[in-house]
Amino acid sequence: MDVNRILLDILVVLLAAKLAAEVADRIGVPAVVGEIAAGVLIGPSALGLVHSSEALQTLAQLGVILLLLEVGLEMDLRELSSVGRASLTVAVVGVIVPLASGALIGLGVGMDGKEALFVGAALTATSVGITARVFGDLRALATVEARTVLGAAVADDILGLVILTVVTRIVTQGSVSAWGIAWVVLVAVGFVVLTTAVGLRLAPPVFAMIRRYSRSSGTLVALALAFTLGVSELAHAAQLAPIVGAFVAGLVLSRSAASQRVRKELSPVGHLLIPVFFLQIGIDADVGQFVRPAVFGTAAALLVVAVLGKLASAIGLLGAPGDRLLVGIGMIPRGEVGLIFATLGLREHVFGQDVYAALLLVVLVTTVGTPPFLRARLLALRGRHREATGVTVAPGGTLVRITDAGVVELTGEPLPSDALVSALTVARLAEQHALGPTVLEWLNAFPPGPRRWDDRARTELWRLMREGGARSWRILTASGVLQRALPELDDALARGPADAMDLDPFAALRFPRLEALRGALSTPERQLPTTDAILLAALILDVCDDTDLEPVIIARRTVQRLDLGARVEQTVASIITDAALLPGALRRADAFEEEPVLNLAMHLEAIEQVDTLAFFTRATFTGERWELDRLEALCNLVRETLARPELVDRGALYEIERRRSEASNRSLRAPIRERIHAAPREYVLAQTADDLVRHAQLCEPAPRRGEVRVRVASLDGPGEYRVEIATRDRIGFIARTARVLLAAQCSVDSALAATWGDGTALTSYRVRAPAVPDDEALEAALRSQLDAPLEAPPGPKVDLAFDDDGSPWYTRCTASAVDRPGLLFTLATAFAVAEANVHSARIATNDETVVDTFELTSRSGGKLDDQAKVRIRAAVAEGTAAQRRGLARWRRGKRAVMEQIVLESS
Numbered sequence: 001m002d003v004n005r006i007l008l009d010i011l012v013v014l015l016a017a018k019l020a021a022e023v024a025d026r027i028g029v030p031a032v033v034g035e036i037a038a039g040v041l042i043g044p045s046a047l048g049l050v051h052s053s054e055a056l057q058t059l060a061q062l063g064v065i066l067l068l069l070e071v072g073l074e075m076d077l078r079e080l081s082s083v084g085r086a087s088l089t090v091a092v093v094g095v096i097v098p099l100a101s102g103a104l105i106g107l108g109v110g111m112d113g114k115e116a117l118f119v120g121a122a123l124t125a126t127s128v129g130i131t132a133r134v135f136g137d138l139r140a141l142a143t144v145e146a147r148t149v150l151g152a153a154v155a156d157d158i159l160g161l162v163i164l165t166v167v168t169r170i171v172t173q174g175s176v177s178a179w180g181i182a183w184v185v186l187v188a189v190g191f192v193v194l195t196t197a198v199g200l201r202l203a204p205p206v207f208a209m210i211r212r213y214s215r216s217s218g219t220l221v222a223l224a225l226a227f228t229l230g231v232s233e234l235a236h237a238a239q240l241a242p243i244v245g246a247f248v249a250g251l252v253l254s255r256s257a258a259s260q261r262v263r264k265e266l267s268p269v270g271h272l273l274i275p276v277f278f279l280q281i282g283i284d285a286d287v288g289q290f291v292r293p294a295v296f297g298t299a300a301a302l303l304v305v306a307v308l309g310k311l312a313s314a315i316g317l318l319g320a321p322g323d324r325l326l327v328g329i330g331m332i333p334r335g336e337v338g339l340i341f342a343t344l345g346l347r348e349h350v351f352g353q354d355v356y357a358a359l360l361l362v363v364l365v366t367t368v369g370t371p372p373f374l375r376a377r378l379l380a381l382r383g384r385h386r387e388a389t390g391v392t393v394a395p396g397g398t399l400v401r402i403t404d405a406g407v408v409e410l411t412g413e414p415l416p417s418d419a420l421v422s423a424l425t426v427a428r429l430a431e432q433h434a435l436g437p438t439v440l441e442w443l444n445a446f447p448p449g450p451r452r453w454d455d456r457a458r459t460e461l462w463r464l465m466r467e468g469g470a471r472s473w474r475i476l477t478a479s480g481v482l483q484r485a486l487p488e489l490d491d492a493l494a495r496g497p498a499d500a501m502d503l504d505p506f507a508a509l510r511f512p513r514l515e516a517l518r519g520a521l522s523t524p525e526r527q528l529p530t531t532d533a534i535l536l537a538a539l540i541l542d543v544c545d546d547t548d549l550e551p552v553i554i555a556r557r558t559v560q561r562l563d564l565g566a567r568v569e570q571t572v573a574s575i576i577t578d579a580a581l582l583p584g585a586l587r588r589a590d591a592f593e594e595e596p597v598l599n600l601a602m603h604l605e606a607i608e609q610v611d612t613l614a615f616f617t618r619a620t621f622t623g624e625r626w627e628l629d630r631l632e633a634l635c636n637l638v639r640e641t642l643a644r645p646e647l648v649d650r651g652a653l654y655e656i657e658r659r660r661s662e663a664s665n666r667s668l669r670a671p672i673r674e675r676i677h678a679a680p681r682e683y684v685l686a687q688t689a690d691d692l693v694r695h696a697q698l699c700e701p702a703p704r705r706g707e708v709r710v711r712v713a714s715l716d717g718p719g720e721y722r723v724e725i726a727t728r729d730r731i732g733f734i735a736r737t738a739r740v741l742l743a744a745q746c747s748v749d750s751a752l753a754a755t756w757g758d759g760t761a762l763t764s765y766r767v768r769a770p771a772v773p774d775d776e777a778l779e780a781a782l783r784s785q786l787d788a789p790l791e792a793p794p795g796p797k798v799d800l801a802f803d804d805d806g807s808p809w810y811t812r813c814t815a816s817a818v819d820r821p822g823l824l825f826t827l828a829t830a831f832a833v834a835e836a837n838v839h840s841a842r843i844a845t846n847d848e849t850v851v852d853t854f855e856l857t858s859r860s861g862g863k864l865d866d867q868a869k870v871r872i873r874a875a876v877a878e879g880t881a882a883q884r885r886g887l888a889r890w891r892r893g894k895r896a897v898m899e900q901i902v903l904e905s906s
Helices: 002-027 033-042 054-072 078-082 083-109 113-122 129-139 143-173 178-213 221-237 241-253 261-286 291-315 322-332 336-347 352-386 416-430 435-446 455-467 469-476 481-485 485-496 513-518 529-544 551-563 567-575 579-584 596-604 607-620 625-642 651-665 670-677 681-685 687-700 733-743 773-783 824-832 866-878 880-905
Strands: 399-401 407-410 707-713 720-728 747-754 761-770 801-802 812-818 837-846 850-855
Touching: 002 033, 002 054, 002 261, 033 261, 033 352, 033 761, 054 221, 054 241, 054 261, 054 336, 083 113, 083 143, 083 291, 113 143, 113 352, 113 824, 129 455, 129 607, 143 291, 143 336, 178 241, 221 241, 221 261, 241 261, 261 336, 261 513, 291 322, 322 352, 336 352, 336 824, 352 579, 407 416, 416 435, 416 455, 416 469, 416 481, 435 651, 455 513, 455 529, 469 481, 481 485, 485 529, 513 529, 529 551, 529 607, 529 880, 551 567, 551 687, 579 596, 579 607, 579 625, 596 607, 596 625, 596 681, 607 625, 607 773, 607 824, 625 801, 651 670, 651 681, 651 687, 670 687, 687 720, 707 812, 720 733, 720 773, 733 747, 733 761, 733 773, 733 824, 733 837, 801 866, 812 824, 824 837, 824 850, 824 866
Parallel strands: none
Antiparallel strands: 399 407, 707 720, 720 761, 747 761, 747 837, 801 812, 812 850, 837 850
């Protein structure tokens, strides 16, 4: 196996697939046609860049499994059960007639029984996507004909898979007896029914548990793919086509709460592998066969059968409403399933390249040629309807009711002023109920012109967002109601990318954020004053996803059209602007530190805005449970910050920024300016611009581990000096500094300490000493003390006060005592013994009294617990040596207990 050759083939295939899809989209041709043509172009029939190989066939097989998985994921069993008798009858007729007539034509042109049967089966499929795209472009998805055709196409998918299984078993086993056919049908249907029933009971709770407890972002999608391959293998073990298992796996996963995430995360894999399947079709095709008269003759005969067989499916309408010709035309396009039939027939050697080429031509012609005829018939019917409609206006009200059979109907035609409310009501009810003929006809002829919003319409819109779903929005877009009522949203939906590989024509109308919020708002206690604004913001974000539109602009125009007022407009715009703010903040390593939290609080400005954004983020968050816990802790911290006006005072913030700017302007070096702007706020307020520059110069670059920098300067008073020290922050650093200063006969009058986010610690002392302190001696003494044990004797009476409410981040400790040498050393050593980090310190002496203020956190970064405070008090009163011994005994005892537990477990 030449690995380089395989990699080169994959490179050419992927480039050709994407280029073909782009070209096809621009010229209005289905992407599948472009990909097959690209396969022919790069294959042996044309340029010969790629030849069929085992590696490409394996990738193509994975692609078709993903294709059928997506079909199953997008298949709604409720949709199938609600399409009604007409759709199912049309589907059955549209399968039987092409199957029988195709097989007869095959026998007539000289094929054997196996070939003829497989050819007839290949003509049974109907492409959902192509027909739905044409109906959607003409705003006709709400018509009776569109619903009948799409419902029949859904049924066709399932019937086609059963037929594929039956035909494959027959041709591979060589048996065509009545009992053999009946047994194959029984096995196929039994496998689909039994596997689906068991899977629907077991898989949703299992995948819900995986979603809840998995930490790795790829676990869920990997297990979903493994589950699909496992069910495919079960199908193979039952001697069925593996794609049948993939389809069943999709059906089962579609009912799981994790289906949206599985669909989203598998989509990129599908974009890579599914086109390989269609290119492989073109690579395997022998274009030389296309020019043979026999192939053209066979293709022409099969094309006539393919067209007439689906036109005959309209007989299934019987007495149901709808235009039979339009229904028949809508059933003509073949697509993915037809290609799967043809490819399997070639792979299983049921027929040769000539029959394969004929089938390929039929699929391509029906796929490309049907949309113009469908469009023409739709427009002709619409013109006739408008000419013939005589409007009977009801006296008012929505006039929408649900019949005993669960069908939504109108009791009369609403007045134009009531049309919007009625349409919104119909759309909301369509999520759970079928729409009757009168409703569909009224929607298809919905009054032209823009619709004005009143209180009743707005109330119904909020209900729609809470209770509706993809079917609801499909009704509004298909009938043109959304374009007339909220054109900005409708235009945004039209601007969304047309996904060539998306088999669900309504996938763009599934709004994940809105659905998540609807679940979060399912109980009354979860309501907020801004609930309606949250829902509207989620809808606009979903609609604008993957477009080049600015959602804030769409939001403002939509709110203005709804006439909701300036306050709601600002709330919606803020939610949209800040939708990614909290998840982004959580990704920061310093998310819970003072500066980021203060910035977040200043931006959000009000606790109500925090509550609104927190609710929106929690409901739409797709991360793990532990991340949600962090999110809640961060929001609580922001709320606590906003509850203290002095922390977000505009005047203080202006002064901080002024000092930072003034200090930055005095330094030419960028690292110095960056350190000044990253300095803690309270530290900045306590310093002059000159102090900030001097300290930043001492701290830059950041000290290495074990490095100490000392700078000594004389002050104005006799015997007064300033000692400034920079090093890496560590527990006990201030205590060791105080010990060194005490040994150097330096009496501390005042002190200031600050730490930066990069771990740099700065202390600045104002001391009195009999001689100028030697900075080199102080550096050497501090380096020798960095790892030395800390012990301090019992101190004099010190009043300690701990305040957990004075700051959202720190426990503030205030120590008051009569001034004496070594007091700072005693206090700092007590903090070190209790494993408390000192983030800032202010030492002030007033006459004979010292008032020291420290901002402390535990080793984990939170506020001090009661046990730490008790240890600090005891260390100050009793001395740190005793505390050290007590702490060591406690740790040894804890370790012994753990060792005993381990031994007993062993």
